[in-house]
Amino acid sequence: MSDVPPVLENAVTRLRQRELAQSRRAFIARGGRMVRCPHCLLSVPLCLCSERPAPSDEAAVCLIFYKGEVYKPSNSGRLVADVLSDNHAFLWNRTEPDPALLALLTNPAYAPVLVFPFQYADSHRRLDTPAALQQYRTQTAESRRKPLLVLLDGSWREARKMFRSPCLANLPVLGIQPQAPGNYQLREAAHDYQLGTAEVTIEILQQLQAPVASARLAVYFNLFRERYLAGKPSH
Template sequence: MNAFQRLRRQRIAMSTRPFQARGGSIIRCEGCGLPEIHCACHLKPSAIPEADFCLLMYDTEPMKPSNTGRLIADVFPENTSAFLWSRTNPDEALLALLNNPDFSPVVVFPDSYVREGEERATLRSTETLSKRPLYILLDGTWSEARKMFRKSPYLDKFPVISVQPETLSAYRLRVAAHDHHLCTAEVAGCLLQQQGDLAAATTLQQWFTLFRERYLMMKPHHKKEA
């Protein structure tokens, strides 16, 4: 199992009642998260990125069928960690990762949210980092991600890097507040592309596209794009 799958099992074990989500009645493959009749495990690619990823996930996010953070763990299983977010009681393994001397942690979030006077540095490129980048992705709805960004004191000391997407989000698996709000997998892909890691970015984008197409097959009003 990759890091997302382990976290998903951990979160399910914590539940006191069944999690109800849109499409939750569909029987899904535990490997890829798609409906079993559209399983794509045999098509799952893998790559070795030039950075590591840390998925910091909001509460029930690992249990949602539409979550795309899982796609990052699918494609980069040896380079992705996943943890549930907590404001006051972060996972000890998360703190150990953030303090690992082999990495330079970077919070991935719009730098426009860094308030004037804050000590947080903002980056345009990871070339200035002295160690391997560890991209911290805040995985949740837009309002949840903002909450995580503001209320995670153990992240405040790390620099912030933004993505500059050239196209609108292709997500469509659940409703976003704005078209320019990217899903987690899209953010990771844009970031890799911006930093010149084109092979890893392309592999992740291909898996995202396949996942999206097969996920949408189950939506009754979905029309296949020409």
């Protein structure tokens, strides 16, 4: 069991806390009577916090949540924020994006890349060949910028709406091409390429040559999935 930092907060936890403080209605998840850990949102007997891996600084992550997604216990985006020490989280707003989000996306310390299936992006934005991906990695290394993974967190219908945001329109797009359906099992996907946020990020981190973060996230996600499923009434 790895050592756990004394403060378990990350950007996702802080965003959820701010939203809870401002909300006039409580979000009731499935299994709403369950007593949950306030950080990992699992049932207290199945709490994952003591298994949180040591954070990696190989890349940064910017999670953009559709309204309500940040409350859902099945959401795996917060696992990415646990694994990557440089993490940021925002709520999506189509017409008035958070100024802090805009500042992050234009911060010269980062090289943002939008993680999304290639088929939704124009060809000039796709890092869908070895040469295009290598060019991004080389330019990022030469300019000493940190890769910033921009993840859109919501249902696939919601994510497609977020993908069309003007503030994201010029970002390069990096996706994966899974050879088999994902193992998420916490929600039903309409297509094989529609994997959970953590599953996609594991593969993206490998592509961006961040093997430590990828391996830690893979172990952490598998444990999260096992415990989440173990806490469902059907189990």
